[in-house]
Amino acid sequence: MATLPGRRSVAKFLVGGTALAIFAACTAPARPVPSSSSGSKPGTTAAAAPGADGPPAGASVSGESTAPSPQPAGGAPSPAASPVHALTATxxxxxxxxxxxxxNKHHPLNPVGYEPPDLVQPQVVLGSGGETALLRVEAADAAGRMFAAAAAAGAAMTLLSxxxxxxxxxxxxxxxxxxxGSDDADTKSARAGYSEHQTGLALDIGDAGGACAFDPCFAEQPAAAWAAGNCHRFGFIVRYQLxxxxxxxxxxxPWHLRYVGVEVATDLVAKGYGSYEEYLGLEPAPAYL
Known part of the structure; x- marks a missing residue:
């Protein structure tokens, strides 16, 4: 199996008779989390699974949102601060x-075999085919607008996965x-059922010039620099930051973008959070539970 420069590998499989270039996933928890009764309807309270020490700050399990911890003056936002309860939609x-x-590595999809019901192919320049060129409708529409804006700004992108x-x-x-081996595999690829890509809300981008695909040097390419400064305007965040x-x-x-909606993406960037976990006020998830 060929090893990609900088960490990652490409494995080629036949899925449904179509040859696909499948790239390593970027998230992977390890045990089921009960589904929230709030579903995904606007106006419900954001819910996260309670841990051993109870629900995280700012998240709700019973229907009431707890107040966030104050952010330290002049410093990075407190990991305990969770602003999501204050947004117009939850x-x-x-x-x-x-x-x-x-x-993430503490929070798998539930069910782990989840299949999005509304996958479509976005109107973007594709660097992959088959299922790896699909996104959920809302994310696909946003991606189409984002790719068009990037191209207009001279930072054309391709959709790699x-x-x-x-x-x-x-x-x-x-x-x-x-x-x-399994230990090293867990640093390179998500376990089945535990990948952000399975939600249909995540995508890996490449630079139209083809340089540094899935390599740390991609951060220096026009597409990456543009995405880092602008993807939030279309509802995406750079999920795994330096x-x-x-x-x-x-x-x-720098190639992995995750759709969370314009309100959350813009709020996260405006408040200076470097990870989705910190923004939500949740515990670190550096390893599988």
Whole structure:
């Protein structure tokens, strides 16, 4: 199996008779989380699974939102501060159909075999095919606008990988285990059912010039620089940022964008949070539970 520069590998599989280039996933929790009763309807209270010490600050399990902790003056936002309860719309953090669903090494999809019902191919320049060129409708529409804006700004992007089904992720992860062993595989690929890509809300971008795909040097390419400064305007965040691997469980991936909606993405950036976990006021998830 060829190893990508900088950490990642490409595994090629036949899925449904179509040859797909499947790229390593970027998230992976390890145990089921009960689905929130709030679903994904606007106006419900954001919910996260309670941990051993009870629900995280700012999240609700019983229907009442707790107040966030104050942010330290002049410093980075407090990891305990959770501003989501103050937004005009709130969605579940555990319902896999929610645009806010949290997927990391402590929070898997529930059910782990979740399949989005509204996958479509976005109107963007594609660098992949089959299921890996699909996104949920809302994310696909936003991606189309984002890619068009990037191209107009001279930072044209390509879509390298987006949705991946449970079965595709299982084949990819098993391929990593066969090549590197399970411990190393867990640093390179998500376990099946535990990938943000399975939500249909995540995508990996490349630069139109083709340089540094899935490599740390991608951060220096026009597409990455533009996305870092502008993707929030279309509802996306750069999910795995430099120096945040202790919080997210993954090293910097400037190519991995996650759709959370314009309100959350803009609020996260405006408040200076470097990870979705910190924004939600949740505990770090550097390793599987």
């Amino acid at each position: 969605f579940s953090l555990t319902d896999p159909s929610s645009p806010w669903v949290l997927v 987006s949705y991946r089904s449970y079965d595709t992720q299982l084949a990819l992860y098993n391929n990593y285990v066969a090549g590197f 120096g945040k691997d202790g919080m997210t469980g993954f090293f910097a991936e």
